[in-house]
């Protein structure tokens with residue numbers, strides 16, 4: 001007896017996700033992601049298309065061992081005018097004994113059959129039926145991805161249903177309704193799934209595969225489940241052709257936490273969602289999307305003073321779920337939108353009493369900075385943050401610079417090094433074969449542990465040259481800095497407050513190769529100075545937080 005509240009999860013990150021512009025997985029990348037998905041408890045992992053390219057062949061030749069998932073190969077129905085037994089593409093799907101399922105895409109929209117395939121409508125139905133019948137005894141499960149199902153159904157429902165029937169009657173386990181062009185709205189999905197079920201194909205054999213071209217892929221997938229389908233296809237972080245596929249990272253908690261469905265993922269294991277989402281970003285060398293629902297760093301970040309004041313009383317005032325359920329964490333940020341509540345909450349996170357930070361200590365810190373206001377005017381920490389944000393600093397993202405600011409006021413951060421002076425030269429010249437080359441060279445004088453050092457560094461640009469020279473000096477005293485990497489570097493012009501020309505804000509995101517990330521900021525009319533401020537904060541933060549103590 002089928003459990004009607006059980007929804008099967010099907011991940012196509014390694015196939016449809018590989019169709020994302022700019023994404024190019026290696027076989028090793030695919031294996032790494034497949035292992036994450038298996039550990040999470042995804043029911044089906046579509047590994048790719050055997051026979052389509054060498055990467056997918058390499059992956060399927062030695063796939064990772066699955067413990068909880070069925071490894072699935074993707075392909076298409078037999079070619080027109082061939083028998084299934086003689087179709088090399090179809091039979092390439094059978095060459096892998098470890099497969100748990102095979103999914104075949106086939107047309108279900110009469111217009112596509114005529115235009116894209118260029119075959120008779122009946123021949124397409126035979127292609128579907130015969131391909132399913134050929135695979136059925138040879139693999140544990142066969143699925144039919146009904147390409148363009150919703151668009152096809154809207155124009156010719158009778159033919160679209162015949163395509164599903166051709167698969168169902170020949171024993172396909174799942175008929176997957178695809179919103180291939182991603183233009184459907186939830187009400188279309190609800191109506192059409194309802195009519196398919198009423199036409200005799202049970203929801204326990206129906207799946208949904210939505211694209212995000214109208215930004216409805218998640219909503220459409222959930223609507224399909226409400227209307228009866230019991231398999232949901234999607235990708236991690238919504239990767240996929242054009243605007244992407246339905247994002248499983250949102251679908252899974254919506255199904256489990258809001259709609260009361262069961263999946264192969266235990267409720268306690270939902271907390272692995274953040275890890276899986278970030279693991280994909282790591283493989284793709286992408287900066288995680290801060291605003292991604294459920295798992296983004298800002299998904300439970302509170303900035304507005306009114307919000308923070310209420311969240312301190314009860315987090316559910318401004319949170320739709322407890323962030324811990326999906327492995328995320330609440331964050332209170334400080335900025336010019338902050339009130340005293342933000343500051344108290346942030347300081348509590350840092351383990352610091354607000355009262356411990358005196359006005360005088362803040363004035364001393366600001367005197368070391370190049371700001372356009374008189375440091376003696378600062379009244380307290382909230383006032384200081386608002387003034388610095390007005391100068392161009394952005395502490396809601398640069399949380400590491402904020403922490404350094406406060407800890408410097410408290411005298412908790414030692415001077416790891418002092419930059420005495422520097423000179424940077426940029427040169428553009430022709431090389432020996434007449435090509436233009438640009439080179440930057442930085443000479444710095446730095447004091448570390450009572451000794452002075454002069455060093456020269458070369459780089460692709462002035463910041464790189466400066467960074468190279470500084471690291472040469474500092475890694476002797478602080479070897480852990482060898483692992484410091486700049487993950488992101490952003491520059492933007494901020495409004496001048498002093499009428500002396502545009503100021504630039506440089507924001508740097510750094511990593512230490514151990515999964516730690518922190519963000520620092522620098523502001524100056526000179527972009528190099530702004531960069532150096534952010535860079536020096538990044539180094540100081542790493543040494544303070546993870547290294548020297």
Ligand SMILES: CC(=O)SCCNC(=O)CCNC(=O)[C@H](O)C(C)(C)COP(=O)(O)OP(=O)(O)OC[C@H]1O[C@@H](n2cnc3c(N)ncnc32)[C@H](O)[C@@H]1OP(=O)(O)O
Nearest residue numbers: 049051052053076077078079080105106107116117147180
């Ligand atoms: C909706 C989706 O996302 S489906 C998945 C799409 N993904 C991909 O296409 C990525 C992998 N694809 C590939 O590597 C290649 O397209 C291959 C290896 C599959 C095929 O390559 P080629 O043989 O050179 O064909 P090409 O890609 O140019 O055209 C596709 C052919 O398949 C036919 N075809 C398309 N869909 C189907 C189908 N469901 N069943 C049978 N034949 C089909 C087309 O009519 C066309 O035939 P033609 O060459 O006789 O005109």
Ligand SMILES: CC(=O)C(=O)O
Nearest residue numbers: 105145147148178180
């Ligand atoms: C099968 C598939 O990827 C689609 O129809 O979008």
